[in-house]
Amino acid sequence: MNNFSYTRATDITSAVNEASREATAKFIAGGTNLIDLMKENVARPTRLIDINRVPLNRIEETKDGGLRLGALVTNADTAYNDQVEKRYPLLSRAILSGASAQLRNMATDGGNLLQRTRCYYFYDVATPCNKREPGTGCSAIEGFNRMHAVLGTSDQCIAVHPSDMCVALAALEAVVRVTGKNGDRAIPFSDFHRLPGDTPQIDTNLEADEIITSIDLPPKGFADHHAYLKVRDRHSYAFALVSVAAALEMDGNKIKGTRLALGGVAHKPWRSKEAEELLNGKAANSDNFQAVAETVMHGAKGFGHNTFKIDLAKRAIVRALKHAAQMEAPR
Amino acid sequence: MTTNYIGQPISRVDGRAKVTGQAKYAGEYNVPNLAYGVVVSSAIAKGRIAEIDASAALGLKGVLQVFTHKNAPPTAKSDQSYWDEVAVPGSPFRPFKDDKLLFSGQPIALVVAESFELARYAASLVQVEYEPEAHATDLNQQRDKAYKPKPREGVAPPPPPRGNPDKAFANSAVQIDAEYSVPAEHHNPMEPFATTVIWEADGRLTVYDKTQGTPNSHQYVCNVFGLSPDDVHLLSPYVGGGFGSGLRPKYQLFLAVMAARGLKRSVRVTLTRQQMFTIGHRPRTLQRVALGAAKDGKLEALIHEALAETSQFEEYSEPVVQWSGELYKCENVKLDHALANLDINTPVDMRAPGATWGLYALESAMDELAYKLNMDPLELRLKNYAEKDFSNNKPFSSKELKECFRQGAERFGWSKRTPEPRSMRDGGKLVGWGLATGIWETTQLPAGAKAVLTAEGKLTVGSATADIGTGTYTIMTQIAAESLGLPIEDVTFTLGDSTLPRAPVEGGSFTAASVGSAVKQVCDKIREKLVTVAKAMPKSPLANAKSEEIAFADGRMMLTSGPSRYVSIKEVMRHGGLSSIAETADSTPDFEKQSKYSIHPHSAIFAEVKVDEDLGTIDVLRVVSAIAGGRILNPKTARSQIMGGIVWGIGMALEEESVIDQKFGRFMNHNLAEYHVPVNADVQNIDVIFVEEHDSIVNPLGIKGLGEIGIVGTGAAIGNAIFHATGVRVRDLPITLDKVFAGAAAARPVKLAPAA
Numbered sequence A: 001m002n003n004f005s006y007t008r009a010t011d012i013t014s015a016v017n018e019a020s021r022e023a024t025a026k027f028i029a030g031g032t033n034l035i036d037l038m039k040e041n042v043a044r045p046t047r048l049i050d051i052n053r054v055p056l057n058r059i060e061e062t063k064d065g066g067l068r069l070g071a072l073v074t075n076a077d078t079a080y081n082d083q084v085e086k087r088y089p090l091l092s093r094a095i096l097s098g099a100s101a102q103l104r105n106m107a108t109d110g111g112n113l114l115q116r117t118r119c120y121y122f123y124d125v126a127t128p129c130n131k132r133e134p135g136t137g138c139s140a141i142e143g144f145n146r147m148h149a150v151l152g153t154s155d156q157c158i159a160v161h162p163s164d165m166c167v168a169l170a171a172l173e174a175v176v177r178v179t180g181k182n183g184d185r186a187i188p189f190s191d192f193h194r195l196p197g198d199t200p201q202i203d204t205n206l207e208a209d210e211i212i213t214s215i216d217l218p219p220k221g222f223a224d225h226h227a228y229l230k231v232r233d234r235h236s237y238a239f240a241l242v243s244v245a246a247a248l249e250m251d252g253n254k255i256k257g258t259r260l261a262l263g264g265v266a267h268k269p270w271r272s273k274e275a276e277e278l279l280n281g282k283a284a285n286s287d288n289f290q291a292v293a294e295t296v297m298h299g300a301k302g303f304g305h306n307t308f309k310i311d312l313a314k315r316a317i318v319r320a321l322k323h324a325a326q327m328e329a330p331r
Numbered sequence B: 001m002t003t004n005y006i007g008q009p010i011s012r013v014d015g016r017a018k019v020t021g022q023a024k025y026a027g028e029y030n031v032p033n034l035a036y037g038v039v040v041s042s043a044i045a046k047g048r049i050a051e052i053d054a055s056a057a058l059g060l061k062g063v064l065q066v067f068t069h070k071n072a073p074p075t076a077k078s079d080q081s082y083w084d085e086v087a088v089p090g091s092p093f094r095p096f097k098d099d100k101l102l103f104s105g106q107p108i109a110l111v112v113a114e115s116f117e118l119a120r121y122a123a124s125l126v127q128v129e130y131e132p133e134a135h136a137t138d139l140n141q142q143r144d145k146a147y148k149p150k151p152r153e154g155v156a157p158p159p160p161p162r163g164n165p166d167k168a169f170a171n172s173a174v175q176i177d178a179e180y181s182v183p184a185e186h187h188n189p190m191e192p193f194a195t196t197v198i199w200e201a202d203g204r205l206t207v208y209d210k211t212q213g214t215p216n217s218h219q220y221v222c223n224v225f226g227l228s229p230d231d232v233h234l235l236s237p238y239v240g241g242g243f244g245s246g247l248r249p250k251y252q253l254f255l256a257v258m259a260a261r262g263l264k265r266s267v268r269v270t271l272t273r274q275q276m277f278t279i280g281h282r283p284r285t286l287q288r289v290a291l292g293a294a295k296d297g298k299l300e301a302l303i304h305e306a307l308a309e310t311s312q313f314e315e316y317s318e319p320v321v322q323w324s325g326e327l328y329k330c331e332n333v334k335l336d337h338a339l340a341n342l343d344i345n346t347p348v349d350m351r352a353p354g355a356t357w358g359l360y361a362l363e364s365a366m367d368e369l370a371y372k373l374n375m376d377p378l379e380l381r382l383k384n385y386a387e388k389d390f391s392n393n394k395p396f397s398s399k400e401l402k403e404c405f406r407q408g409a410e411r412f413g414w415s416k417r418t419p420e421p422r423s424m425r426d427g428g429k430l431v432g433w434g435l436a437t438g439i440w441e442t443t444q445l446p447a448g449a450k451a452v453l454t455a456e457g458k459l460t461v462g463s464a465t466a467d468i469g470t471g472t473y474t475i476m477t478q479i480a481a482e483s484l485g486l487p488i489e490d491v492t493f494t495l496g497d498s499t500l501p502r503a504p505v506e507g508g509s510f511t512a513a514s515v516g517s518a519v520k521q522v523c524d525k526i527r528e529k530l531v532t533v534a535k536a537m538p539k540s541p542l543a544n545a546k547s548e549e550i551a552f553a554d555g556r557m558m559l560t561s562g563p564s565r566y567v568s569i570k571e572v573m574r575h576g577g578l579s580s581i582a583e584t585a586d587s588t589p590d591f592e593k594q595s596k597y598s599i600h601p602h603s604a605i606f607a608e609v610k611v612d613e614d615l616g617t618i619d620v621l622r623v624v625s626a627i628a629g630g631r632i633l634n635p636k637t638a639r640s641q642i643m644g645g646i647v648w649g650i651g652m653a654l655e656e657e658s659v660i661d662q663k664f665g666r667f668m669n670h671n672l673a674e675y676h677v678p679v680n681a682d683v684q685n686i687d688v689i690f691v692e693e694h695d696s697i698v699n700p701l702g703i704k705g706l707g708e709i710g711i712v713g714t715g716a717a718i719g720n721a722i723f724h725a726t727g728v729r730v731r732d733l734p735i736t737l738d739k740v741f742a743g744a745a746a747a748r749p750v751k752l753a754p755a756a
């Protein structure tokens, strides 16, 4: 672990000012990811800016009828929030399928978006890794890659984004609100995380001096027809091999709108608009769902240990869509 | 009588101390002026250290020293000095011996600083230049280099072949010939290895070490550093899990003592979780099992061959195949165990070493045979039941395995099983029932104990054994309290201290039998003293009684025939003018009596799984394990032991694997997020049955030991249940979902052979 100094910010402005003054500073929220990375010497911030006192810990309604999740609300408080449970059960389920109760009590919503990959090599400074040390090479491509991506990979990095929450947020088309030295921005969820390309060291489109202030959920919550399916190596407390967030708008057995996002398969929560559109106006049945699965996974590429994910993801997509379609409206 | 504690479900006497945090572990002793050592580990598996540049680390204020092979203070030169009680043939690993790198993660520097944080930071600044050489870490690639290992003390090599196994196999009507692969696994106790060395004013050392044997670590320190036994006091009162990982001294002990002596200061060294993957493991093992049977299921040939990995410097072998010769009746048997050297650290015993792997393969093959024979797997086992140990041509001292099968099958409802694979369903999911057998060894070793009874009737008994979570504190307290008829609150048992009478390392399930016998013996000595005094008391009710006619209970001594007449132990002490009675005892097993018998605990395990064939996910719904393990001293701690073994069996079957990256020769999933062990959600119904088993041969208390038998066979029972559910036979552990769903898609369901 590096030596670092520590500052406590109490409002957004001071947090941003601190961050823009020192390029190698980092915000710390729940610390459940950052501290681990510091202990393994993977993250070496020179300053920690503690943002836990910044008043961003509320869940409130937005003007357009959506819901605003303050960046510092914990994952647990989000999942168990009345409004979230009632209107966005998909999000609640996704969060509760992740980590453990203890971690969810500490982890914040902003931090969840910015958690880093769990790639074995990324975590072990004795091995080359382009994400950790650009230019050193990717050890996973020809190494042990059971957890790695099959979509949107590059020859520089095949890591996955490990979050469950983000898969649901992608399906719900949340908006990430941020504040930086140059003012406020609203980033659509699909533009928040990036693919690795030639710069795998950069996970997101957030600037170093920008702080996430909230995650805004649009009014549409798909409470009537949704499913979050997480397939993993044990029944709890494991990251997804493949996860699927499915949300449908239905008219009888007919599908009027589809949202589908995948976790565990790419460097960001994966969506395929093309595949989603396939279902418009179609009946909810296995054949149609299978066609969606094939389209989503078209062009997927395995690297040996993880090749099974291509087939597994298709099965998981079909299963999740079936769950979503057959679901009764919550009471 | 209220002081009859043996056989009672007494709660752990150390439980309160543990849950309230009063129990201190090796890395938790704080003393003034303590310095902190952090280990720098090798990034490569083989080669040499060309250069270590510690200048940046040394340049930090508060960094006291960076020890490496270049400046390490001299220690003993000969290999013998590094041998410990559990050493295997070869040259033990010696930290900082020279510039040679023998395995990835090998300790190559120790940074010692005024604070832990500083030491950790400084360690990250140490620059190492390597001269790598090509390494070999894949057992599968080294099959042609297999050799027969030198025999290891306490581990009998496989017996010579019996009959004509190859021919008998070739002529058998029904044959199974299959290879099973099991991965490397790490023990991963919750508590990492740690040593705190306290530099006393007179230069002597008080050492708190995480170990499964204080005498073993104590002797190691004395031998390696040339110290006299009195110069070192080594303690390990609480151990946060061992599972075998702490049988041999670990390198942090060497490093902490070296640094303390070098700096003349108290030093602590604690390993990181990542480093817990560099201290030895359960070896990856490849096994072939060939079974030949007649149409009626009678075994005609049994061939079991194993190839396991070891390091380049030691020949670690474990009993993988020997069980196959002891468990079944078969005239033609060939057993073989070979090793190949890899550039890895030496493997270490891990809960039921050898048997865990061997019984997985044997009991999976037996299941495969049952399907080929179209025979119930339970019937096949009963058909070939061994009434004696054919391998060693000895009777069993006791063997209630048949009763295990009977009670286990009944509790499980085995008779309701439909034999065809894929024939049982629940909703859209496949259900499977499988069973397997377990066998383990019972050993008793010499052990010592001492005891002091005070005038107030308080008893303290001590032995340098360990309690690695097994319940040693509790059962020894029970034995002592019952022996002298004292209330359990008045009895204290101490352990984990090198100044106490010597005991073996805690392993091999032999602690209850070995130390329990010593405790019984030392208490019996005190009994005799009390009897002598009591008989001489005026108007003593015991005046004319023989020793065996006197009972001890409820703090009193009385006639077994007339318990209404008694004297209290306190009265006896007062009368004798005794402030205390102190005794020591050395218990030696009756080797001669024992050697005429084959002594084993057995088990029958029944498992139910539910498989989602589409996704490959597996639920272990139920495990029923029926154990024949001799006398049960404490059903509560005993059940915990077996449950722990079963949970581990679930992990072994479905989750555990230390994955090595062959390019780097390095275990890559070296943290508890990616090295999967079962979590609560993976564990559903566990049912433990203790079958009554009396054994007068094994030891006077009739104890067989329960630390390991719970895991043996459990993995096979689960694998067999998965086959029954899906028709897919996975022969390489762990059975992860990709193996099940991929296989399920590819494999046609196995049809039973038409009934003969």
Ligand SMILES: Cc1cc2nc3c(=O)[nH]c(=O)nc-3n(C[C@H](O)[C@H](O)[C@H](O)COP(=O)(O)OP(=O)(O)OC[C@H]3O[C@@H](n4cnc5c(N)ncnc54)[C@H](O)[C@@H]3O)c2cc1C
Residues within 6 Å of the ligand: A026, A027, A028, A029, A030, A031, A032, A033, A034, A035, A036, A051, A071, A072, A075, A097, A098, A099, A100, A103, A106, A107, A108, A109, A110, A111, A112, A113, A114, A115, A162, A163, A164, A165, A210, A211, A212, A213, A237, A238, A239, A240, B673
């Ligand atoms: C063993 C384990 C298992 C886990 N399993 C799962 C799982 O199954 N599924 C899952 O989804 N997650 C899982 N997690 C990850 C967990 O969800 C994340 O660690 C957590 O959400 C991170 O939140 P935090 O507040 O602790 O972030 P921190 O660790 O405090 O920060 C993470 C990053 O975000 C930055 N940051 C935090 N807040 C802000 C902000 N408001 N603005 C700008 N930057 C910010 C920090 O600078 C840092 O770079 C697991 C974690 C562990 C340790």
Ligand code: SF4
Residues within 6 Å of the ligand: A117, A119, A120, A121, A122, A128, A129, A130, A131, A132, A137, A138, A139, A140, A141, A148, A156, A157, A158, A159, A200
């Ligand atoms: S996949 Fe990405 S994170 Fe993993 S080793 Fe390759 S570059 Fe590093």
